[in-house]
Amino acid sequence: MKIVYLKMMRRIRIVLMMFVLLGAGSCSKNPIDPNIIPATVRIDIYPNSTFYQQLNTVGGWVYVKNGDNGVYLSSESRGVIIYRLGVDTFKAYDRIPPNNPNQCGSTTVLVVGSNFPFAKDPCTGNLYQLLDGTLFKGTGKYSMIQYHAEYDGTMLHIYN
Numbered sequence: 001m002k003i004v005y006l007k008m009m010r011r012i013r014i015v016l017m018m019f020v021l022l023g024a025g026s027c028s029k030n031p032i033d034p035n036i037i038p039a040t041v042r043i044d045i046y047p048n049s050t051f052y053q054q055l056n057t058v059g060g061w062v063y064v065k066n067g068d069n070g071v072y073l074s075s076e077s078r079g080v081i082i083y084r085l086g087v088d089t090f091k092a093y094d095r096i097p098p099n100n101p102n103q104c105g106s107t108t109v110l111v112v113g114s115n116f117p118f119a120k121d122p123c124t125g126n127l128y129q130l131l132d133g134t135l136f137k138g139t140g141k142y143s144m145i146q147y148h149a150e151y152d153g154t155m156l157h158i159y160n
Helices: 001-024 050-056
Strands: 041-045 061-064 071-073 080-084 090-094 119-121 126-131 136-138 146-151 157-159
Touching: 001 126, 041 080, 041 090, 050 061, 050 080, 080 157
Parallel strands: none
Antiparallel strands: 041 071, 041 157, 061 080, 080 090, 090 146, 119 126, 126 136, 146 157
């Protein structure tokens, strides 16, 4: 009886260790280049409106900039890419290149266009995944700067 108990306890410990290791890995946050000044971002839009028609379907994306309807971005931001990942899930990334942001000047921005489902830094050629903002192809150690995106079924709130 004692042998069965010890084997069961060993299995439980192994399972618990796996959960701890998986949980620790999933909580890591991508670091941001310390040379990039954080921007203030407050966006409140209706993604299902005709104004943001590109966001009406899953897989749609749009650029927004300061001054657009419902958009406030401080001067440190170069604009935001909003991507509709699912029916109720959105991703929002700053358009500032996360690696060497001023290599080709202070106005270089990430572009999606024909690079979809990636955002491309036209200066370095780096490609970043819209799925999670990570570097897909190229050099550098930083992912795209991601903002919180909450959708209540009607309005999309993006902030940092």
